[in-house]
Amino acid sequence: MACLTGDQHITRFLLEHGAWVNAQSIDNSTPLCDACAGGSVDCVKLLLTSGALVNPPLLPATPLHEAALRGYTDIVALLVTAGADLNVNDLHYGTPLHAACSMQAPSADCIKFLLRAGASVNAIKNHKTPLHYIAMYSKSVEATQLLLAYGANAYMQDSHGCTARHLAGPSSAMAKVLAAHEKCPPSLTQCCRLAIRSQLGPARLQHITQLEAPSVLIGFLQ
Structure with missing residues (x-):
């Protein structure tokens, strides 16, 4: 509850007094999942x-899904840097990119970060790609153009x-x-450009900046 409401001080107090940092609730949610859902950058860092x-x-959704679903780009960046799996499927949406694309008002910044970090633009969940999700939920032109720029298959x-x-x-x-x-x-x-990005793999955010070019x-590769 402390993480869900973004109360960093109570979260720290509980952790210092032995609270289990990876405890799962009856909804199979961990404190990190709840901090990501609540949008608290400080709580996420602390956890x-x-x-x-x-x-x-064995969770229905990962912390990255929770943050991506709500367009919290700062938290998405923290999780990716910490090694979050970019292309794992949850029980509901699919990959974190699917989750980000299922918003009624999707965050272009969040979608772009996931794509730059190596999210699979043509991942499939229930026979649908992230581009299908944009068409179903928001019809966002900006998100559509982003997905196409990163290799979304319109066919x-x-x-x-x-x-x-x-x-x-x-x-x-x-x-x-x-x-x-x-x-x-x-x-x-x-x-x-798409072929080079693919070869660099999911860690391309780090690899691209290290190229002697x-x-x-x-900038073109990014």
Whole structure:
């Protein structure tokens, strides 16, 4: 309860007096999950330094899912730096990127951070990709363009044979963006960028900045 309400002082007091940092509630939630859901950066930092598991086993949703679902980019960054699994599936949404894309008003900053960090842009949950989720829940043009820039496959179909454009509806701005994308295949330059990102793997945020390359190329890869 202290973590859920973001009370850093009570959280610290309880930990100093023997509270189990990885205890699971009846809802199979850990204090770190609750701190991420509550949006408390200070509580998240405190729990991580006190031994909280960033990838707790056998949970319906991980701490990263909780933060991504609510668009808490600062907390997402803390968890990724601490080794959070970017592409693990939960029981409800799918990957953390799926969760971030299921918001009615998705956070472009959070989605971009997950993509830059190595989240799989074409991950599947219940036959749907993150792009399908955007089409279903928000139809955000900004989020759509981000996903496409990081290699989202606009042609992928769900179990009913629907692409994201079909789910977005013919009159939506998102459908127009997707229709234009389908008519214009990615450039060779963009394909090369996506291939290099893929080769660098999930830790590419660190790897890209360490490349001995001009700053303009570093920025291009990011």
